[in-house]
Amino acid sequence: MASARRFIALFAACLGLAFALGPARAGEAQPVAADPALETRVMALAGELRCVVCQNETLAASQAELARDLRAQIRSQMREGRSDAEVRDFMVARYGQFVLYRPPLQASTWLLWLGPFALLALAAWGWRQQMRGSPDATNARDEEHLQR
């Protein structure tokens, strides 16, 4: 009986703590811009663009100064009413295809897109050849002979 009461008290305390922490954390995550919808769009696009000075980070994740500048650039262009595609083209025109984390399928990127599938097909072909037993049906027979 006492243990049940202790359990309820503990449960209530946890619940209380969760409620107390919840709003506090929401407060920390206030959007930077006055317009949260715009900020969501900015960060969504920035998440698809590579930071050129810290190449394994996205523009959204990077704390580099250049990344901050480019995010500001995206924000101001979107505020002027430019579409995502227009902003993306602006970045590509200045920093090249390299900034795109989702490169388009074109002559220079077909190897990137199709290469893995080609490798997979090659491996499948090799495996099939192996299983067909040309190798080593004869080998196995040889071994049988030697054992006898």
Place this chain on the structure above:
Amino acid sequence: MSEPLQTNSKTPPANPRRIWRMALPLAVFAALVLVLGLGLRHDPRELPSPLVGRPAPAFRVPTLVGKTPQLALEDLRGQVWMLNVWASWCTACRIEHPTLMDFAGTGALPVYGLNYKDKNPEALRWLVDHGDPYQASLSDPDGRLGLEFGVYGVPETFLIDREGVVRFKHVGPLTPQVLQDEVMPLVRRLRG
């Protein structure tokens, strides 16, 4: 039936199929080494600039020091010129600076500066302390012009032809080798 099989097991037949089977993994491995080896030699920091071969972005900005208070792209039309992006906070620029001073001193090519995300007093003091190789330095305190040129790592150097088309970009400090082996041959060709 059993006779030939036994001789086979002692001396493997020069079966072309078998040789192929043994050579294939080796060939695949060699190809992989080649591809990865090339990848190692490639510097990921040097991005091909999409600007090369395209007109330089138009600008009209104040200059830091120079004969004119403002400078525009059109003012430089008709000559082959160099644009060197620099800043007083940039340590690699200090490494590059003696090379640039020597090069500008030869008068081989007009060199203009782009003072990128810098404060004017600090930039001016830097030029006094280390020497000023530039005909003029474009002032770009907020990095807007740098963005138009796709600047991402200072120092950067561009070569712009008579029609205002970007012909060459170098990221990182210029060296006498780069100037001698890449810049000057290109300049001669652009003038020729």
